[in-house]
Amino acid sequence: MDALAKKVASVLALGTLMVMLDVTVTVVAIPRFAESFDTPLSTAQWVTTAYTLALVAVMPTSAWTIRRFGAKRVYLTALTVFVLGSALAGLAWNIQSLIVFRAVQGFGGGFLQPVGMTIALGLVDERHRGQLMGWLGIPLLVGPVLGPTAGGLLVDHVGWRSLFLINVPVGLLAITLAARLFPRAAGAATETLDWAALLCLAPGGALMVYGLAQAGDAGEPFDAKVVVPAATGLVLLTVFVVRTLRSPRPLLDLRLLRKRSLATGSGAMLLVAGAYFGSMMVGPIYIQAVRGDSATTAGMIMIAQALTTGVVAQVASRLVDRTDPRRVVWFGISATIVAMTLMTTVLDYDTPYPILIGIGVVMGLGIGSTFMPLMTAALRGVDGPGTGSGTTILTTGNQFASAIGAALAATILTSLFNSRAGLLNGSGMTGAQRLTPDQRVAAAPDLASAVADTYLLTLSLLVAGMVVALWLPKTVRPTAVRASRSDDSERPLDASR
Template sequence: MTTLDPASRRIGLILVVPTLMVMLDVTVVTVALPQLTTEFDAPLSSVQWVTTAYALALVAVMPLSAYASNRFGGRRVYCAALLVFVLGSLLTALSWNIGSLIVFRALQGLGGGMLQPVGMAIALQAVPETLRGRMMAILGLPTLVGPVLGPVLGGVLVDHGSWRVVFAVNVPLGLIAAVLAWRFFPRTATRRMPHIDLRAVAALSPGGAFLVLGLSRAGDTGSLLAASILVPVGIGLILLAYFVRRSLRSRTPVLDLRLLTHARLRGGVVVMIFFAGAYFGSMTILPIYVQSVRSDSATTAGMLFILPALLSGITLQIATRVADSVDPRRVAICGIVMSTAAMILMATLLDGATPYPVIVAILALMGVGVGATMLPTMTAATRDLEGADTPGGTTILTTSNQFAVALASAAITATIAALMNSRSAAVDGRGVAGAMSLSSTDRADAMPELASAIADTYLLTAGLLVCALLAAVFVMPARRTLRDARKLAPQGAG
């Protein structure tokens, strides 16, 4: 058997719709961040919580995914989470200020947090181990469509309409997807589960929130040793350490960290923490550069992502299929190298007059690298997992990814704000909000300093990718390919 059967393919295609909605919401908000600082008259350190609150809400519920799937069944959990996401989308579309937008985005995250790990577990359990790469190729379709449609749609809506429309569209699409999921997803066996470790649950998301809060304040203070930074970071680290300790000692952990004894899962998690943080965190940088430094439209910012996203999706489809017969570690290493080179080029070549075709070419290299890295790494990480370990492993993978994105996004926005404030007196200590409010003459005068602040921020993301490369080389184990296994089979039989 070399292809997916119709029932398995249908499951994968149904899962594509909610995943695409989640991705569109993220990309639209990313492009809209500079405009939101103006619309709600708020600094970037506050507006970035529109994405951070969503990511931390994902982290809060993702560890419960494996428990909920085993206790209530994957189909029930997935449909319930999808309905919560739909409700959060409706309320987000009706937000009246920055506070309500942040709260309703968090509600969205509480629903969306279970969609990816539960959906991935349902999909992977529906196919044999040898076809998981092909199933992951279907699950990766939103990675082809979302990054192409999201930034452009977000830019057009910000410039000519309202970003609220994208959230409102989730309501009918989400309801249709919930009906299809209930109709066609297989019923999975449920089993009685011991009481969940509520102390660990109570420590994880607040720990992340305190840590992100401290990092986000770094851009507004003159010293990294300020109490406003060190206190929340310290509290966050203590809570997260407590969570890890509870998870390793509990008989019924919400996040079974003991699964990290699987070398491939452990390697994939470490690689993806650095890679996902660098890539998704960096997506906030370019829209800020286009709108606050060069004073171009959000639509222009969105258009820059079209070709890179197409190349990423095409590469992804090829790479996930190759990963069924070639060691995915080799594919991932090539992808990380290309991505790192792209980040270094952005840091080196970006200034106030860099031609947009040059930027698109660099992003295209990044797109190919991302397509060759993400799903092959995730496929390799989950390939050895079977039975109840599958939802547990996918939950660890997706939770760590989202946590890394939240931390990286906070660090990146803080870096941009700090560099702009320190290098340009024109922004008057207001960072991106100050740059957005400059007149055309003042912005032209400040452009070299503002552009250098953006360029140097890419050094942070490049450093994270170097860490991902080192993890892929030294932590992620090589895998014996299926071709190698077939060669060795006669010897083993004898």
């Protein structure tokens, strides 16, 4: 990569870091929101849910906005909206205003990752895509892990408003640098938005995630408030797919999935992302609800995993520029399966924290070797006008899978808590966090077994992801590809193998 590409990648990483930190930074502050605004926990949880749903709702429109207005203009506008939403959230006067302003944050943040990736990929050829993905992958993988740590420290020592206000100076710096460094790109003024597709995709995805998230509170997977939104979302998404495949100018060009590399990479990414983010939700709950330790402790235990992920992602992303990326991905998923298997077998109510930290390091080794190499492999052969749609397919799918994985993990964990710990009286995770010290000692073995068995969900998703990844097409080295593909940049690389 040349100097300009590295500078642009650094600015993009800064923007993505803010967005990904905000996915999990508020999780540890939910009890504080409930206390500050005198509202139930079920309402306070919407501070996190509203942000996630807003990300999911707008991300699929990224490809169209890039084509219509140009990537630089879209990125700067989205970053400005995110910073404005952060400032307003920090000044919120009641729980309702905080939830609304978090949604504003999400509407801006949802564009940053796919648009930023499109900008970055336009600055390098395929020989350097792996190295570029290493830069962009650090905040994507490390941000959600560090979120609980940063959130716990800020809430405990500064106050909950600092969770949002800290984005303002950082965001203004990112806006200034992006305006100076990012290349200009003109949009297509005549292209119109497929509103019918958008009204199916965005609400469909949001309703699907909302329905699954409600399952944890309902305690019954077939409750009407679970089935109705989830089924409605599924129908809308089905209509979107049918319309997209028939449209000459689709909102999101799903026909790119005819490329074996993108189709297989996206499928594996869905499963691995669901497993990874689902497991990240379970870990802090174990430390706080089962062990009775603080949110800050939960975050500190995850630091080793975050550091390992960041370092390994740099090495792995550069390897895919020199070797067949399938080998890197297969190693990464295998290592992650080992870590998740250990969580299901060794986790107990008194498992020493050094053991959990060691398992986290193995997890970091696996995830750091999986995510960005898998995205790099998926985007091989996707060039030119298809880059925006390709990156949007990957990032939207990743966000959907992350939200769904977390919702499924929460639903299973809540159900197991209620069935195994009679002291909770059906109150699930909320009740587990409110146990007295004596009650927690009595319930800890049953709660720990529930957590260990919840990891079976994430383990099964990883195994399925490994099976899909085995079908990744073999690709030749990018240096050789440049010479042989100058006449046809859209053809998949050796996709017949």
